[in-house]
Ligand SMILES: *[C@@H]1O[C@H](CO)[C@@H](O)[C@H](O)[C@H]1NC(C)=O
Ligand SMILES: *[C@@H]1O[C@H](CO)[C@@H](O)[C@H](O)[C@H]1NC(C)=O
Ligand SMILES: *[C@@H]1O[C@H](CO)[C@@H](O)[C@H](O)[C@H]1NC(C)=O
């Protein structure tokens with residue numbers, strides 16, 4: 001069921017306490033700022049994509065003017081099938097100054113979005129390639145507003161290792177690196193003044209819960225749920241913030257396959273809070289309106305393989321059409337391997353990579369890198385392919401791609417429907433040289449958003465994750 005079996009013994013697991021039945025009271029206020037990131041010319045955009053083929057995420061109507069009445073606001077969510085589940089009730093009597101700042105940020109983003117400048121945006125030394133964003137001006141403005149204003153409070157409750165720590169190498173790197181940055185980094189987003197925060201971070205690690213609380217081979221996830229439930233109970237009793245919004249301005253972050261299950265420990269954590277997850281499976285409760293898809297990065301020993309740090313020049317020949325090597329996990333890979341393993345000398349598709357071949361060299365020698373889902377939707381191959389400038393071919397169902405709130409994945413990747421796997425070679429051969437070069441330029445441009453830096457740098461993965469959280473916070477408006 002998961003990539004890394006749980007190790008260690010059980011820490012003290014408290015008895016299950018179910019925090020339920022807190023009644024929603026006040027009114028809903030959702031301002032679809034995210035809609036402005038879509039690139040539809042007529043101001044009527046889908047929440048996530050311009051490409052109908054992209055995933056099966058329900059479209060959300062964009063409220064063309066700022067929502068002024070409650071009717072407008074409810075209309076903003078009516079067209080979404082998630083609307084029934086997503087009812088964050090925001091009752092932040094609140095810090096008016098904070099809310100006014102957010103209102104100004106929304107206005108500035110709306111204004112920038114309407115410019116719809118197609119050209120490359122240059123800020124100081126930064127060049128943002130406009131091709132990879134739904135709306136480059138909206139993104140840049142929103143990013144700047146985040147830098148100017150966004151404040152995060154990190155709860156201090158809980159003890160390491162399960163809280164305030166996380167894995168920083170191997171498959172769940174993105175979880176630990178984010179938690180460590182929030183705990184120890186020198187970024188300017190963390191505030192110790194909880195009253196002045198826009199969002200509240202619960203720095204527990206589901207990966208460490210699995211390591212320390214889960215009993216191997218039992219497949220009993222109760223201890224994970226109990227931990228999450230107890231944590232919410234603790235912070236919501238000790239502090240006033242959770243109850244103000246039923247957790248809607250709180251977030252958790254985890255790359256573990258089982259993080260969605262752990263979050264079921266508290267109904268509001270699951271339904272209302274912002275969950276930043278690698279396992280962003282929209283048919284398992286991942287709700288892109290409030291949840292954030294986290295890239296999965298596999299760093300052996302905590303570092304990027306040197307071969308991927310500076311890929312060869314763009315004109316270096318790539319003799320393989322496509323490459324994949326990986327275990328037969330989940331339901332998609334068996335189909336891929338059945339059709340293409342040992343079938344065609346252009347498609348290098350393996351279950352086990354031959355001993356005389358190197359994984360990363362193979363990526364660097366391929367034009368397309370196949371990224372099928374395994375036991376869960378996310379795959380570290382996507383980020384490796386980005387690093388290797390090998391066009392990712394996404395083979396998944398119900399996967400909400402990372403940062404698809406701002407990034408146009410069709411500018412740097414290809415999505416192939418599972419039913420089309422038998423035609424894979426034909427589809428890849430049909431990509432023109434021109435289009436291939438454009439996708440590759442897209443990959444170079446998007447790389448910065450998938451890079452982990454220490455210390456963190458502008459527009460890198462840490463900041464792009466924060467930006468996704470910031471967008472979701474902008475979508476909430478306290479009354
Ligand atoms: C959470 O969502 C589920 C499924 O939509 C629903 O059954 C449940 O009542 C919700 N719980 C709360 C507290 O909103
Ligand atoms: C955006 O377009 C305007 C003209 O509409 C132009 O003056 C401006 O330089 C452009 N901005 C960028 C950043 O390209
Ligand atoms: C928040 O609500 C819960 C459940 O109603 C309650 O037990 C808790 O005391 C409340 N917290 C605060 C700080 O009032």
Ligand SMILES: *[C@@H]1O[C@H](CO)[C@@H](O)[C@H](O)[C@H]1NC(C)=O
Pocket residue numbers: 313315316317
């Ligand atoms: C690739 O381009 C560089 C300069 O841009 C040139 O020096 C080199 O010869 C080219 N290599 C190939 C294989 O075409």
Ligand SMILES: *[C@@H]1O[C@H](CO)[C@@H](O)[C@H](O)[C@H]1NC(C)=O
Pocket residue numbers: 281282283284330373374375376377397398
């Ligand atoms: C996504 O969720 C659906 C519904 O639970 C499940 O059938 C599917 O296997 C999941 N996808 C992956 C790759 O785990």
